[in-house]
Amino acid sequence: MLNYWHQNAEEKFDFNSGSEKIEVEEATPIANEFIHFLPTVESTLGSNVLIASVFTRDHSKGTNLVELIESIRQKVGNDAELMVKLNTIIFHTLADSFEASLQTKF
Numbered sequence: 001m002l003n004y005w006h007q008n009a010e011e012k013f014d015f016n017s018g019s020e021k022i023e024v025e026e027a028t029p030i031a032n033e034f035i036h037f038l039p040t041v042e043s044t045l046g047s048n049v050l051i052a053s054v055f056t057r058d059h060s061k062g063t064n065l066v067e068l069i070e071s072i073r074q075k076v077g078n079d080a081e082l083m084v085k086l087n088t089i090i091f092h093t094l095a096d097s098f099e100a101s102l103q104t105k106f
Helices: 029-044 065-076 080-101
Strands: 020-026 048-054
Touching: 048 065
Parallel strands: 020 048
Antiparallel strands: none
16 A cells, blocks of 8 residues: 555545545545545546545554554565655654654554
8 A cells, every 4th residue: 555655745645556546534524525525536537436534533542653653564564665655654744743643542
């Protein structure tokens, strides 16, 4: 999946392999997410598009960000190029909120 992560945060889809695309959105409020996204879906005729709405909430016994990142790193293994891509995604996605986000559990 890391191979298909968008290069630019302004791209329409989070993951894009050409004919298959995935967009992941935080689902609050859910109705607005789908209404907002309809023009994007309509502009991709001939492609398979998956829209995922993710609900999250804090949970004291959940997985924190450090654990999630480590789980992904284990799956990446020794692929240095993918590891650099993962670290770049984490850095650009979290930026200034990285340290504050580390201990939050979901």
